[in-house]
Amino acid sequence: MSAADDPKTLVGTDWLAAHLKDPDLRIFDASWYLPDMQRDPKAEYEKAHIPGTRFFDIDEISDLRSELPHMAPPVEKFMSRMRAMGVGDGHQVVVYDGMGLFSAARVWWLFRLMGQTNIAVLDGGLPKWIADGHKTTTVPPTIRDRHMTVQRRDDLVRDVTEVARAAKLGDHEIIDARSPARFKGEADEPREGMRKxxxxxxxxxxYQDLLNADGTMKPPTALRTVFMDAGVDLRKPAITTCGSGVTAAILALALERIGKTDYSLYDGSWSEWGMYADLPIATGAA
Structure with missing residues (x-):
């Protein structure tokens, strides 16, 4: 067990192994991959997952009315999907992914958005679980309906109008989780039609600068240094962004780990901002 284990942010594989048979524990595999990664998360889940795990489909448990990818779902849809997966009030949730720490943080943030705080990301994800000698299974869990009380926290999400205002006024730190080449406009975006x-x-x-080589998150002191070295003023409220709101949640998790709570996530991210010609863009280094 690690001193860094926190069931509201991040837990290690030994913590999860010790609590695996707790009756109030619920585990999600929230693996999601970019098209160029050529991986099928649902097929991988069926082939091997941590015992008791349910599959969380980020693309399906979203607002399908939006043209943008995997936007946060309406409260009613979130509640109904959680009920169907047997996740409700009083449960401790742990979420992981097949990359180490990539898409799991998005579900952590989504639960936070819905007013649920008893959720942690598995540090290092499925690769670390397997590397540490813990078992996987192909058996799906037994599920019974449970009710979840949801109170959406609008302060944790921002739309394009709010982000445009923050960029103009400079009263927030807007932090972009994409690679330096994409940030500078030197690399093409993975989605067609996006400006650079x-x-x-x-x-x-x-986001990779916040992680160790094994996919685990760096300790809080190192996380703080990464943000400060990037010129982030941690005294200002933060808005995290990325390509489509997935890795922006890794930044949100890291900010929570260093004790910074005045952050929000730009759900549309570059999938939205990069699509509209009337929104200003910058290139090169910050």
């Missing part, structure tokens, strides 16, 4: 560059005034903290 970044939101004017934003700072670049590539």
């Amino acid at each position: 560059g970044h939101i004017p005034g934003s700072k670049n903290v590539h």
Whole structure:
């Protein structure tokens, strides 16, 4: 067990192994991959998952009315999907993914958005679980309906109008989790039709800079250093962004780990900002 284990943010594989048979524990595999990764998360889940795990489909448990990818779902849809998966009030949730720490943080943030705080990301994800000698299974869990009380926290999400205002006023730190090459506009975006560059005034903290080589998150002191080295003023409220709101949640998790709670996530991220010609963009370094 690690001193860093916190069931509201991040837990290690030994913590999860010790609590695996707790009756109030619920585990999600929230693996999601970019098209160029050529991986099928649902097929991988069926082939091997941590015992008792349910599969969380980020693309399906979203607002399908939006043209943007995997936007946060309406409260009613979230509640109904959680009920169907047997996740409700009083449960401790742990979420992981097949990359180490990539898409799991998105579900952590989504639960936070819905007013649920008893959720942690598995540090290092499924690769670390397997590397540490813990078992996987192909058996799906037994599920019984449970009720979840949801109170959406609008302060944790921002729309394009709010982000445009923050960029203009400079009263927030807008932190972009994409790679430096994408941030600077030197690399093409993975989605067609996207302009290249970044939101004017934003700072670049590539999500991978927050992680160790094994996919675990760096300790809080190192996380703070990464943000400060990128020129982020931690005294200002933060807005995290990325390509489509997935790795922006890794930044949100890291900010929570260092004790910073005045952050929000730009759900549309570059999938939205990069699509509209009337929104300003910047290129090069911040």
